[in-house]
Amino acid sequence: MSSVRVLVATAVPAEREAVARAFTGPVRELPLPGTTVHRRGGHDLIAAGVGPARAAASTAAALTAAALGGTPYGLVVSAGIAGGFAPAAPVGSLVVADEITVADLGAETGDGFLPVTELGFGTITHRPPEALVRVVAEATGARTGTVLTVSTATGSAARADALRTRHPRALAEAMEGFGVAEAAAAHHVPVLEIRAVSNPVGPRDRAAWRIDDALAALTEGFGKLTDVLTRWNPHEP
Numbered sequence: 001m002s003s004v005r006v007l008v009a010t011a012v013p014a015e016r017e018a019v020a021r022a023f024t025g026p027v028r029e030l031p032l033p034g035t036t037v038h039r040r041g042g043h044d045l046i047a048a049g050v051g052p053a054r055a056a057a058s059t060a061a062a063l064t065a066a067a068l069g070g071t072p073y074g075l076v077v078s079a080g081i082a083g084g085f086a087p088a089a090p091v092g093s094l095v096v097a098d099e100i101t102v103a104d105l106g107a108e109t110g111d112g113f114l115p116v117t118e119l120g121f122g123t124i125t126h127r128p129p130e131a132l133v134r135v136v137a138e139a140t141g142a143r144t145g146t147v148l149t150v151s152t153a154t155g156s157a158a159r160a161d162a163l164r165t166r167h168p169r170a171l172a173e174a175m176e177g178f179g180v181a182e183a184a185a186a187h188h189v190p191v192l193e194i195r196a197v198s199n200p201v202g203p204r205d206r207a208a209w210r211i212d213d214a215l216a217a218l219t220e221g222f223g224k225l226t227d228v229l230t231r232w233n234p235h236e237p
């Protein structure tokens with residue numbers, strides 16, 4: 001069976017290391033223009049930066065280098081910690097996105113927010129392959145739903161309620177998934193987003209974020225995925 005080359009893009013190095021702990025073997029660092037790939041156990045990982053723009057730029061750099069080198073990636077995974085919408089996605093739980101949706105790309109109008117698609121531009125949602133989402137959820141016990149990408153982390157109950165109203169299927173919000181997905185789409189490579197919940201979406205209380213628990217959940221989740229990702233058949237829907 002042929003094996004898929006997987007690129008995992010986190011925001012920060014602590015998240016990249018949490019994913020890398022799920023794999024075995026030495027880590028090789030491959031510096032590229034725009035990012036550095038950490039290769040371990042047949043998986044390539046990058047700390048792509050915080051926010052959708054930086055994450056897209058770093059992911060595109062890694063995708064382009066691999067394609068030009070004749071060893072293109074077959075799957076890109078956006079991974080890291082996230083805010084979870086209570087009660088569906090409690091702190092410590094794992095979420096896999098069946099929709100990766102940018103929540104704040106558009107325009108404010110007198111009648112409220114208009115997504116960029118209603119202005120006649122672009123896209124606001126990327127959909128990971130259904131069969132892959134299913135097997136990842138089965139293997140890890142992750143909840144499945146929409147993961148929102150925001151450029152400003154939610155810090156109030158009012159904003160959390162507004163997002164819930166506009167995106168009733170949302171389980172989590174983070175800041176990179178849509179950027180990673182845009183880069184993957186430009187290269188015609190499928191994308192997945194896997195998030196471990198470190199804090200509830202709502203009033204900001206940074207001191208209460210359970211980052212260590214979320215990073216441990218990320219390691220445990222990827223530990224159950226080593227074969228699932230590389231053996232995935234991209235010809236399944």
Ligand SMILES: O=C(O)c1cccc(C(=O)CC[C@H]2O[C@@H](n3cnc4c(=O)[nH]cnc43)[C@H](O)[C@@H]2O)c1
Nearest residue numbers: 011014015050051081082083153154173174175176
């Ligand atoms: O301080 C640390 O040790 C540390 C370790 C790992 C990660 C961090 C981060 O601050 C990661 C920022 C990253 O996390 C996502 N995130 C987490 N919670 C939320 C949220 O409520 N709303 C939006 N994004 C969230 C996001 O993707 C950030 O880029 C620190």
